[in-house]
Amino acid sequence: MYSLDVNFLKDRPGYQKKPERKGGIGLKFPTGNLTPVYVGVGLGVGLPVLLGVCCWFLQGKIGELEANAAKLDQESKKLDTEIGNISKIKADTNAIKTQTQALVSVFDQIRPWSAILQDLRDRTPAAVQIETIKQIPPVAAVVGQPPSNPAGGLEITGLARSFNDVNDFLLILQQSQFLKSTESRILTATLVDAPLTPGTGQPNTGVIIKPPQVVKYTIQSSMSDVPASELIRELEKKGTVGLVTRIRSMQKIGVIPK
Structure with missing residues (x-):
């Protein structure tokens, strides 16, 4: 017969062997290369600090930019005010220049009669004998518009010894700087009896003496539109000292170009 030798003492709880503890606590630290761990810890601590420094730096820059923007805004408003003042000054200056130029243009169109009569x-x-000189007022080519020649014109009537003398007189007038040569023409030229000299009459001999015939003419011309400032030498020759002096004074201050 077989016999069973079983030791039941080993199965008792008090007889069981307890596991051995190592290090007092059952935590195991990693071993080997710890560089990734240190890098991770450094990043975890350094990134928030770096972000904080960047935020602080950006806040400072934003404040500085806002201060500069406010300063530039004030300067811009100041410049806008100054620009407005300058624009107003320019507008006033242009208005004064326009008024001055209008006055100068009128003054520059003056034709002194003393110079014209002396020239004639x-x-x-x-x-050739001149009887009358009549000024012709300017006429506008189109109604409602200013005349092209505000100086107008002249109409001269008189007597000449012959038709050739009238033609010669016209040619001489066309050389005048106070008249327009292209608009100088003979309107009429007719033979008439020469007028008697005042205080003389027909002799008492009973014989009627017929007076010689002469040419009664009418010449018309337009006044020159050349500015008076360009006729200074001619005006001086005709003795128009006052106008010449005023023109030269305005040329000195630059109102009228030389």
């Missing part, structure tokens, strides 16, 4: 005396031939 100097140009009248010995065989």
